[in-house]
Amino acid sequence: MRIVLASSSPSRRMILSSAGVDPLIRPADVDEDALLTSLAEAPPAERVAALAEAKAQAVAGDFPGDVVIGGDSMLLLDGRLQGKPHTPERTIGRWREQAGKKAELLTGHCVLFGEQKVVETTSTLVYFAQASEADIAAYAHSGEPLQCAGAFTLEALGGWFIDRIEGDPSSVIGLSLPLVRRALYSFGLNVNDFWNR
Template sequence: MTIPVILASQSPSRRRLLVRAGIRPTVRTSGVDEPQVLSEAARQVGVRADALPVKEQVAILARAKAAAVRQVYKAVGRAEEEASGQQYLSRPLEDGYGSVRRQEDLKTVISTSAGMETVSHGPVLIGCDSLFEFDGQAQGKPHDPEVAQERLMAVSGKSGTLWTGHCVIDLASGRQVEAVSHAQVSFGAYTAEDIAAYVSTGEPLEVAGSFTIEGMGAAFIEGISGSPSAVMGLSLPLLRKLVSQLGIRWADLWNVNEEHEQLHELAAGSAQAPEENVHQPGDGWVNCACGHQHWGLNGAAGVLLARSDESTGCISEVLLQHRAEWSAEGGTWGVPGGAIADGENPIEGALRESYEEANIRPQDIDVVGTYVEDHGPWAYTTVFAREKSGRSVHPRMNDDESIELAWVPLDEVANKRLLGAFGRDWPAFYSRLRAFPAQAPTQS
């Protein structure tokens, strides 16, 4: 059985490395404030942050990134444990749209599913961080073209060391292993004009050391001593050893095959998604007996988040996403959601997608029910949730899949241009939301 992999990094290089090695990870950015993490670590040992050895800095940051994403998964787990309400199951191809075949206690559904899916390993969470050391100084991402130009001219004809910290956690067992890789990078001699042209491409601005070995920067690198993949921000040989220390076979992480990659390519081309859009495991189209293609090889899910009126405690608004024009049914309004990734159940997928698209954090909400539209080979799960008493969700577009996000009064939702399936289901959803009990006021 394939063990899912979670990459706690938004680095395209690391993601491409894993995909080429047969592993398409679920990408979860950590949101770690790197300077703050290093400052706190330095304070504990009584030194300045820049006095910490570079090898130690990357280890600290890799550990912090993995820990941050681990906490997110713990919050998702708590949201599932605290879930309440009912799950409504519809099989429209058999019973007609709008019909409900079964109603079950959601806690029973979740506990039954969890009991069936008990695993000894995984998902495997990988946290990494890289810094380039030159003349004893650590260099992260330059961000600014002038900084990149200055750094690259300084290393012309010289060598430096690329350090990468790795922290790997088996979320099933909680075991954690760490290690740091390093590779010596030797640069050729080049002119200021060469580097000005290179910097103008933008490629070196968001990578440690201001260079890449897998892109246009490769022409300026004369040699590497150490793991070539380590220079791209993740040492595959070292990662394989760390995974082995957790008792996991490297081959058990492989989830890339030709058929799925064709589906990913179809997904990218058909939706005309931005080139930098991250495709997660589970992205792709499913041909359905209803005559349509549906998004999500493992099904799809989203969060219908409700907000209560402060005076009555009754639900008064829902958070909706105005979908990007390039997406399926672009320009319509619906709930934040998307394809369920490999190894996720529908609630986990809905909570991940709703954070990516709308900044809905699992610790700020209560799951209060679900609605499953099951087409047989594909299903969509709408997760009903409401803000926790005393907590607020602050919508923010964390990716490029939205035009805008808005709290919409219940009685105004039907006036929007709604996503087809959501519009069809909205009258039943409206009635269900109206029937939820009033939320008790926050105790002061």
């Protein structure tokens, strides 16, 4: 029995690896834009959870005896959901918007084990620093935030520009260990069942 991560996110993999689990990585092929468009009227937390569930379901059929985890994160800033910026220019624009502000990072999770399922979105408040223009540009051109929801990381270079968070740090990085633990317990499993030995 393994944990299968339906994501190519190095941050999600790092969280599990640091917590003693060597997950099987099987990124899901999901049309995120189409799914988000179909859920345009849904509350933000529901939209992020739907992305996570679509990813987990996309690979679950290949791993019937394993625990499959799908995840997705988006930043809710000034009432608008923001995903990955993808380019340095968009990253700079995002940082000019969010510097000195507070925003809500929503991380959707779907944990599947056979017919059992836990789908939940965690919410963490992120307080962005009033970063200088030079630092914003340097950070954007480092490449680090281009594939990150909200155009930042907490655990690497981006940590310089986050004043504080209120909530689960692992959820901000990409995967809530407390949520996954609760899901495993609800399935009758233990966390240590998956530790590297």
